[in-house]
Amino acid sequence: MKEEAISFGRAIRLVGVVTDPPEAQSGPGAPAVLLLNSGMVHRIGPNRIYVKMARALAQMGFVVLRLDFSGIGDSGTRRDTLPFAKYAVDEAQEAMDWLAAHRGTSRFILAGICSGALMTLKVASCDPRVVGALSVNLAGHRSGAGADEARTMARHYRRIAFSSSFSSKTLLKVIVGNVDRRRLMQTARALATNLFVRKKSAGAGGASENSIAGLFRKLIERGVAVGLIHSEGDEGLDYMHLVLGKDLRRWISEGSVEFHLIPGANHTFTLLANQEEFLKHVKQWAQGVQSRLGKPLESRAGGAASS
Numbered sequence: 232m233k234e235e236a237i238s239f240g241r242a243i244r245l246v247g248v249v250t251d252p253p254e255a256q257s258g259p260g261a262p263a264v265l266l267l268n269s270g271m272v273h274r275i276g277p278n279r280i281y282v283k284m285a286r287a288l289a290q291m292g293f294v295v296l297r298l299d300f301s302g303i304g305d306s307g308t309r310r311d312t313l314p315f316a317k318y319a320v321d322e323a324q325e326a327m328d329w330l331a332a333h334r335g336t337s338r339f340i341l342a343g344i345c346s347g348a349l350m351t352l353k354v355a356s357c358d359p360r361v362v363g364a365l366s367v368n369l370a371g372h373r374s375g376a377g378a379d380e381a382r383t384m385a386r387h388y389r390r391i392a393f394s395s396s397f398s399s400k401t402l403l404k405v406i407v408g409n410v411d412r413r414r415l416m417q418t419a420r421a422l423a424t425n426l427f428v429r430k431k432s433a434g435a436g437g438a439s440e441n442s443i444a445g446l447f448r449k450l451i452e453r454g455v456a457v458g459l460i461h462s463e464g465d466e467g468l469d470y471m472h473l474v475l476g477k478d479l480r481r482w483i484s485e486g487s488v489e490f491h492l493i494p495g496a497n498h499t500f501t502l503l504a505n506q507e508e509f510l511k512h513v514k515q516w517a518q519g520v521q522s523r524l525g526k527p528l529e530s531r532a533g534g535a536a537s538s
Contacts, residue, residue, distance in 0.1 A: 232289045237296075239329045245322055246305040247298040248274055249334075250285040261521060262362055263294040263336040265326055267319075267343035267350045269499075273304030277344060277499035280506060284342070287510050288517055294334050298326045316353065323354045331360075338362045340456075340520060342513070345370050345467070345498070352446040355455060363456040363520040365513070368498055370467040371443050371474070379470070386469040395463055396494050443474050451487045456523055458489045458516040460509065462496035489516055 233251045238244055266281045268274070274297035275282050285295040299306040300319050309318060323341070330336045340363035341351040348369035355364040372383035450457050461468040471479060482488040491512040496505035 232286065234285075237329065237333075240301075240307075240322065240325055242311065242318075242321075243301045243309050244307040245299065245301060245325065246274075247296050247326060248285070249330075250289040250295045250297070251334075252289045252292045252294065260524070261292050261294070262338035262340050262524070263296065263327075263330045263334060264288050264340045264342065264517070265323060265330075266295065266297045267323060267341060267347040267354075268298070268300050268303050269344040269347045271303055274299045278501060278506065280344070280500055280509070283506065283510055284513055287514055291514060291517065293340075293517065294330065294336060296326055296330060298323065319350050320354050320357065323350065324358055327358070327360060338524070340365065340517065342367065344368055348467075349443075352443070352450070356446045356449040359453070361455060362524065363458070363517070364450055365458040365460065365516060367460045367509075368462055368465045368467045369443070369459075370465070370470060370498075372466065372470040379474075382473055383466055383470045386473060387466045390469060391464065443471075444478060447475065447478070447482070447488070451482060456489075456516075456520040457482075457487065458491075458520075460491045460493065460512055460516075462498055462500065462505070463492060463494045464497045467498075468492070489519065491516075 232253050235249045235251070237247050237249055239247070264285075266274070266276065266284060269277055269281075276284070276297070281297050285297055288295050300315075300322055301307055301309045311318075313321075327336075327339050330339070337360065339358075339361050341355050341361055342365035343349075343351040344367040348366035349371060351364050351366055352369075355361040372380045447457065459471065461471065475482075479488065479490075483490050493500070493505055493508050493512070496502070496509070500506045500509050
């Protein structure tokens with residue numbers, strides 16, 4: 232495979248790295264993949280996971296662009312007053328324009344971790360060129376209303392303490408007295424707040440087309456392949472269950488959303504074993520998107536799914 236640093240953008244100089252598949256595995260028909268920044272982490276991603284994603288997907292036959300939004304990594308800083316939610320969509324679309332012009336791609340898959348997951352949904356919902364959206368550990372409660380955060384954290388602490396692979400470690404800490412007092416106080420406050428806001432707040436899902444639930448509905452109605460990957464130890468898992476609820480379970484059962492949970496993993500997939508599990512699900516999901524488009528990658532290159 233080949234990797235190339237590129238510069239593009241109309242309003243500002245944006246920087247990214249394109250990973251092209253090996254010649255034997257490249258071919259027409261595959262959508263290009265765009266990886267969107269996770270918070271202020273530049274294009275390598277948390278624990279360099281974007282680099283690993285790009286190379287694994289390129290090995291399968293996808294062209295992958297790891298983009299830095301303006302003000303992140305090597306990309307320039309904007310001097311206008313546009314809010315991030317607006318200019319990030321514009322910049323992601325400029326990246327797709329570059330790929331269309333220089334790689335001949337007309338269809339795209341977007342993916343991102345944390346805030347990159349939210350931006351993936353926003354860009355995908357407003358650009359018809361997007362055929363696949365992969366949301367990883369989306370944590371909308373961190374930027375939402377206080378009620379959403381309280382409900383999310385209350386659910387999260389209950390799950391981690393009583394119904395997760397972390398529960399035995401939590402119990403052992405209590406027995407030996409090795410308790411994080413600060414976390415204990417946060418739990419108590421979250422649970423207390425939850426008693427007051429549970430009935431009052433319906434969460435961030437709501438009916439708005441720009442809510443998390445609204446963005447998912449847009450994509451599903453348009454036939455976009457939607458993937459969700461969550462770490463067992465991540466708060467975003469609880470947020471998604473709260474704001475999507477029965478809809479999420481229905482979409483999964485209908486095949487509209489593909490969901491994967493990675494046991495024992497934290498928000499940024501610190502452990503190598505968790506990263507390997509994560510990459511396995513990413514590759515399987517991407518292969519499924521390509522199959523839905525009618526041109527499985529195996530038809531162009533045998534064994535392309537191995538990294």
